[in-house]
Amino acid sequence: MSRINLVAFSLFAFLFLISSAEAEKEPLWEWESPNAVNHVAISGDSRNISATYATSVSLWYNDTTNPRNTKTVGSGISSMEMSADGKYVLTGEEFDKTVTLWEEGSKVWETEDFLNVVNDVDISSDGTYIAVVDWKNVLFFNKATNEAVWSYNHANEIMTTVSISPDGYFIAAGTEQGKVYVYSTYDDNISWYHDGLLDGRIIEIDFSEDSTHFVIGTENGRVYIYESEGENPVFDYDQPDGVTCVSASSNTRYYAFGTDEGLVTMLDLDVFFKAWEAEIGGIVTDVSFNGKGNYISAGSNNKRLILADVLTGEELWRISAFGEVSGVAMSYRGENIAVGTAEGLAVYYERQLDNQAPV
Incomplete structure (x- = not known):
């Protein structure tokens, strides 16, 4: 050959x-x-x-190829999360500024009480607690009502993403300006915040399953890992x-x-x-x-x-x-x-x- x-x-x-x-x-x-x-x-x-x-x-x-349940909303769904058991589904509509909570495919409630847009939503593992960010605000809900338990306005920031810890005790919300604000869900006071001015937009945040840590991804390539109750990164990677x-x-x-x-x-x-x-x-x-x-x-x-x-x-x-x-x-x-x-x-x-x- x-x-x-x-x-x-x-x-x-x-x-x-x-x-x-x-x-x-x-x-x-x-x-x-x-x-x-x-x-x-x-x-x-x-x-x-x-x-x-x-x-x-x-x-x-x-084990079923075709949907067992389908619901249609007013405008395009831009964010969605589900509880760990699949019982609750939370959807956000960016331009209709609407958040809807579904239970087994049926609407529990919806709310449109947001500023300009709905940028992101998240739900705790058991489906009880909900976090939402609109243009300038971080909002915390309980599944029992469509009225926010509390909200916090960041007048000088534009919110991009939000994550609630699986146990529902912490919320971490990111901004266009590279900041991440961390709250205890017991009140609307900021526990502490991360400031990465040179990192660009905060792309996504995710908590560990035991809620003790979370990871931050940024537009310019840096990744941070924090303890939920810590103000200094455990590790950052560029x-x-x-x-x-x-x-x-x-x-x-x-x-x-x-x-x-x-x-x-x-x-x-x-x-x-x-x-x-x-x-x-x-x-x-x-x-x-x-x-x-x-x-x-x-x-x-x-x-x-x-x-x-x-x-x-x-x-x-x-x-x-x-x-x-x-x-x-x-x-x-x-x-x-x-x-x-x-x-x-x-x-x-x-x-x-x-x-x-x-x-």
């Missing part, structure tokens, strides 16, 4: 192996939506799935690319983020450095740990989707989804992964994670 033919054969074999590996993992099911899915969530037991697309929010069971998403594990040792250059990075507090990184290409749109904190899934707008071991970075699989990935969500074990794309919703099943020993 000539050298040219050998090289050509080797290249063909390599490409065949890659395409075969990517073809091995098929979704449990796919549902094609009339509009791009922009948010997706799955309950800890993997039974309940929620997704939003344009003006609609739909619910599925993990890199040149814009951060697009962050996620905190149930194990307070690990935190992950994605960038606009297609890089997924795992940070390890035990060594105060990155544990590993993976290049998936495109813009990383979402990263999500399973509830046990030992596996992570990430997706990008070039349709790439990976499932990897948190400790080693070893990938169980790397595939092409049926559309640009907009969101990923993993169940507690991680056996079911819900993936939102520009084409619809896909659910994957991973047997290796289903066979993990119970905790």
Whole structure:
């Protein structure tokens, strides 16, 4: 065999192996939506799935291809979160400045009492407590009423994102000016704040499952990890690319983020450095740990989707989804992964994670 033919054969074999590996993992099911899915969530037991697309929010069971419940709102849904058991879903409409709480697909209440826009929403794990940011305000709600328990006005700031701790005790709200304000939900006083003037816009904040830590991702590439009751960062990590998403594990040792250059990075507090990184290409749109904190899934707008071991970075699989990935969500074990794309919703099943020993 000539050298040219050998090289050509080797290249063909390599490409065949890659395409075969990517073809091995098929979704449990796919549902094609009339509009791009922009948010997706799955309950800890993997039974309940929620997704939003344009003006609609739909619910599925993990073994049903078609939605079991769909509701339509006034304008495009820009934010959505779900309680850990899937019972409550919270949606925000940016330009209709409306927040709606749903219980098992039925509207509990809605409110439009916001300034100019609704920029972000979040809900505690049990669905009891709710945080919202509009243009200038941070608002705290209880599920029992659509009237805010308290609100705090930041006249000199523009709010961008909000996160409420899983236990509902803390709220962290980010701004365009690189600040993060931390509150105790017991009152509307600021407990402390982070000021990163040179970091640009705060992109996303996420609390650890035990509510003791949270991670901050910034527009200019710096990532911070704080204790919820601490005023100094436990760790900060700088890199040149814009951060697009962050996620905190149930194990307070690990935190992950994605960038606009297609890089997924795992940070390890035990060594105060990155544990590993993976290049998936495109813009990383979402990263999500399973509830046990030992596996992570990430997706990008070039349709790439990976499932990897948190400790080693070893990938169980790397595939092409049926559309640009907009969101990923993993169940507690991680056996079911819900993936939102520009084409619809896909659910994957991973047997290796289903066979993990119970905790």
